[in-house]
Amino acid sequence: xxxxxxxxxxxxxxxxxxxxxxxxxxxxxxxxxxxxxxxxxxxxxxxxxxxxxxxxxxxxxxxxxxxxxxxxxxxxxxxxxxxxxxxxxxxxxxxxxxxxxxxxxxxxxxxxxxxxxxxxxxxxxxxxxxxxxxxxxxxxxxxxxxxxxxxxxxxxxxxxxxxxxxxxxxxxxxxxxxxxxxxxxxxxxxxxxxxxxxxxxxxxxxxxxxxxxxxxxxxxxxxxxxxxxxxxxxxxxxxxxxxxxxxxxxxxxxxxxxxxxxxxxxxxxxxxxxxxxxxxxxxxxxxxxxxxxxxxxxxxxxxxxxxxxxxxxxxxxxxxxxxxxxxxxxxxxxxxxxxxxxxxxxxxxxxxxxxxxxxxxxxxxxxxxxxxxxxxxxxxxxxxxxxxxxxxxxxxxxxxxxxxxxxxxxxxxxxxxxxxxxxxxxxxxxxxxxx
Amino acid sequence: xxxxxxxxxxxxxxxxxxxxxxxxxxxxxxxxxxxxxxxxxxxxxxxxxxxxxxxxxxxxxxxxxxxxxxxxxxxxxxxxxxxxxxxxxxxxxxxxxxxxxxxxxxxxxxxxxxxxxxxxxxxxxxxxxxxxxxxxxxxxxxxxxxxxxxxxxxxxxxxxxxxxxxxxxxxxxxxxxxxxxxxxxxxxxxxxxxxxxxxxxxxxxxxxxxxxxxxxxxxxxxxxxxxxxxxxxxxxxxxxxxxxxxxxxxxxxxxxxxxxxxxxxxxxxxxxxxxxxxxxxxxxxxxxxxxxxxxxxxxxxxxxxxxxxxxxxxxxxxxxxxx
Numbered sequence: 001x002x003x004x005x006x007x008x009x010x011x012x013x014x015x016x017x018x019x020x021x022x023x024x025x026x027x028x029x030x031x032x033x034x035x036x037x038x039x040x041x042x043x044x045x046x047x048x049x050x051x052x053x054x055x056x057x058x059x060x061x062x063x064x065x066x067x068x069x070x071x072x073x074x075x076x077x078x079x080x081x082x083x084x085x086x087x088x089x090x091x092x093x094x095x096x097x098x099x100x101x102x103x104x105x106x107x108x109x110x111x112x113x114x115x116x117x118x119x120x121x122x123x124x125x126x127x128x129x130x131x132x133x134x135x136x137x138x139x140x141x142x143x144x145x146x147x148x149x150x151x152x153x154x155x156x157x158x159x160x161x162x163x164x165x166x167x168x169x170x171x172x173x174x175x176x177x178x179x180x181x182x183x184x185x186x187x188x189x190x191x192x193x194x195x196x197x198x199x200x201x202x203x204x205x206x207x208x209x210x211x212x213x214x215x216x217x218x219x220x221x222x223x224x225x226x227x228x229x230x231x232x233x234x235x236x237x238x239x240x241x242x243x244x245x246x247x248x249x250x251x252x253x254x255x256x257x258x259x260x261x262x263x264x265x266x267x268x269x270x271x272x273x274x275x276x277x278x279x280x281x282x283x284x285x286x287x288x289x290x291x292x293x294x295x296x297x298x299x300x301x302x303x304x305x306x307x308x309x310x311x312x313x314x315x316x317x318x319x320x321x322x323x324x325x326x327x328x329x330x331x332x333x334x335x336x337x338x339x340x341x342x343x344x345x346x347x348x349x350x351x352x353x354x355x356x357x358x359x360x361x362x363x364x365x366x367x368x369x370x371x372x373x374x375x376x377x378x379x380x381x382x383x384x385x386x387x388x389x390x391x392x393x394x395x396x397x398x399x400x401x402x403x404x405x406x407x408x409x410x411x412x413x414x415x416x417x418x419x420x421x422x423x424x425x426x427x428x429x430x431x432x433x434x435x
Numbered sequence: 436x437x438x439x440x441x442x443x444x445x446x447x448x449x450x451x452x453x454x455x456x457x458x459x460x461x462x463x464x465x466x467x468x469x470x471x472x473x474x475x476x477x478x479x480x481x482x483x484x485x486x487x488x489x490x491x492x493x494x495x496x497x498x499x500x501x502x503x504x505x506x507x508x509x510x511x512x513x514x515x516x517x518x519x520x521x522x523x524x525x526x527x528x529x530x531x532x533x534x535x536x537x538x539x540x541x542x543x544x545x546x547x548x549x550x551x552x553x554x555x556x557x558x559x560x561x562x563x564x565x566x567x568x569x570x571x572x573x574x575x576x577x578x579x580x581x582x583x584x585x586x587x588x589x590x591x592x593x594x595x596x597x598x599x600x601x602x603x604x605x606x607x608x609x610x611x612x613x614x615x616x617x618x619x620x621x622x623x624x625x626x627x628x629x630x631x632x633x634x635x636x637x638x639x640x641x642x643x644x645x646x647x648x649x650x651x652x653x654x655x656x657x658x659x660x661x662x663x664x665x666x667x668x669x670x671x672x673x674x675x676x677x678x679x680x681x682x683x684x685x686x687x688x689x690x691x692x693x694x695x696x697x698x699x700x701x702x703x704x705x706x707x708x709x710x711x712x713x714x715x716x717x718x719x720x721x722x723x724x725x726x727x728x729x730x731x732x733x734x735x736x737x738x739x740x741x742x743x744x745x746x747x748x749x750x751x752x753x754x755x756x757x758x
Contacts, residue, residue: 074703077721078721081499081502081721081724085502085505087503102499102724105499105500106499106500106502106503107503108503196617196701196702196704197704198703198704247595248594248612248614249594249595251614251617252593252594252595252614252616252617254701254702254703255702388498388499389723389724391723391724392722392723392724395723399704402704403706406614406617406618409614409617410617410618425525428525429529432525432526
């Protein structure tokens with residue numbers, strides 16, 4: 001009996017000791033760092049494969065091993081918040097660049113001041129637009145751009161040719177083309193949108209408001225119900241309500257990839273999306289030569305005071321946790337991932353755009369398609385509001401638009417006054433919680 | 436254990452141990468407390484501590500500026516509470532609306548689940564061929580992971596190519612274009628999904644309760660000429676009262692706190708008509724990063740549920756004593 005219990009106790013003790021030292025081993029090993037990567041490709045598995053190849057080079061160069069975990073976008077922010085709150089987290093992390101200011105406010109990340117930036121070739125080596133989305137204006141950025149994205153209009157070449165329509169260059173041409181390509185009886189639509197996605201909705205509110213010369217976030221805080229802002233939101237809603245070039249069913253689409261299905265199925269002739277949607281298009285069986293890409297066509301001429309913001313500065317950033325005891329090793333990884341060659345090869349594999357100017361030497365980024373996206377990112381993008389409560393801006397405005405889409409889809413008339421009231425309500429909610 | 440050559444002395448020679456070496460045994464009074472102690476410790480650790488943490492957080496100004504060092508976040512006093520309960524502001528109004536939606540949702544879901552449960556349990560009380568199969572079948576929704584169940588409903592209720600619209604449209608009952616997951620219909624969709632998932636539990640508990648009702652009571656009632664309905668009203672329901680007391684309470688607490696069903700059904704875009712309190716609190720904490728306000732709302736929810744539970748138990752227990 002005693003022997004048996006002794007054996008059991010010692011077994012448990014060995015097991016415990018094993019796990020405890022196992023944990024301590026990796027945490028204290030100065031040559032191993034942890035990296036939370038955002039999900040950039042079709043799946044976490046694909047990301048792991050891509051990153052594994054690249055990081056093997058890093059380990060060979062520096063002797064530093066990297067434990068990678070690929071985290072889906074729906075979890076990433078919560079995981080970062082958890083790590084920031086508990087102080088237990090990775091050394092290096094990716095983030096959506098619209099969160100840059102919010103996460104900057106937590107103080108959880110290492111600031112990239114001018115001295116530190118020298119390691120990465122200085123600020124000027126990065127695209128100015130991508131760099132504008134790394135933290136609040138006038139403050140030291142706490143993240144660096146990693147993958148660049150921008151919006152463009154994807155169009156179905158076959159449907160356009162059949163209808164004898166040319167790719168649109170202005171907003172009026174865009175609407176006219178969409179109307180020509182719409183035939184509700186055959187379930188054919190000019191355009192597909194993700195009407196239930198508050199993030200997508202808020203991006204369009206932001207861009208279209210810039211066309212009207214309006215800022216939704218001003219020095220006085222949120223101003224969502226100005227005439228320009230109402231006109232901007234209405235421009236997007238009208239595609240479903242008055243121009244009727246968007247299927248009412250799109251009011252239910254919760255994200256771009258589900259909206260993209262209508263495009264790849266041939267039920268919608270156009271899709272306004274970031275270049276990150278390309279893997280989804282191919283995954284759905286649409287070949288590269290079946291679609292074309294043009295810049296999002298702005299009105300010509302623009303409303304007085306308007307700027308041609310054809311995209312917000314989209315993409316992913318990379319940051320180093322301030323609590324990390326292995327800051328030097330972590331910075332080496334950032335240096336590696338933003339280096340010319342790795343930027344070129346990683347962005348090529350993900351279908352994203354390099355964020356450093358020298359990586360554009362690679363001819364791969366000069367295809368017709370990429371030229372459109374990189375031109376928009378470099379020359380026609382404006383940063384989403386870089387404020388600590390950016391996420392709150394997206395939810396309040398985007399959700400108000402989602403509800404308006406729902407009303408339109410269910411057959412209710414949405415007037416300008418309705419839009420103004422919904423936006424005023426959103427503004428009150430944002431102001432209410434300290435926005 | 437490994438040595439087979441010589442039996443170990445411990446196992447062969449086992450003389451009765453001398454009374455002096457008798458083990459310590461707890462007194463009769465202590466024993467129950469000792470038995471409960473480990474569970475109690477874990478309960479404190481797993482439930483009570485986080486709850487107290489939440490209470491403390493509700494008194495803090497806990498936004499992203501202070502998250503990293505949240506123990507030192509500035510005290511907000513009752514500001515979070517007064518803010519959440521200011522019914523002249525948009526935040527207070529939405530909280531109130533969310534509360535009303537949740538109350539309606541709970542009443543409907545619990546009521547429907549209970550009715551379906553009673554109905555099925557009564558039907559399956561008599562033995563007939565295939566009873567076991569039906570019982571198993573009825574339990575399937577409860578056995579499915581909630582994620583799977585809600586996803587299935589999401590597909591069924593899709594406007595474009597969902598089966599609900601295809602069926603209704605095919606039968607000519609509607610035009611087949613109804614949006615079930617948008618606007619006010621979202622409320623019905625949530626109730627239907629939650630009920631579908633929950634009623635087997637009511638069925639299971641009620642069936643167990645009915646098994647314990649002696650069969651001869653029904654026999655005498657039949658002899659006295661009582662019909663099925665009368666038997667149900669005068670025997671089954673009163674005999675099930677203790678079971679119902681617990682069942683309804685548990686169902687209510689689960690539905691009032693339901694998070695999974697609306698969260699999965701609507702992704703992150705929950706329409707106002709299905710904006711249950713848990714979702715509302717989640718959005719206020721995790722999307723707007725105002726964890727102090729979110730905690731204050733959670734605390735209010737906790738208080739409300741405590742009051743309802745206490746009131747309900749006091750009321751039903753008294754009625755049971757009277758009966």
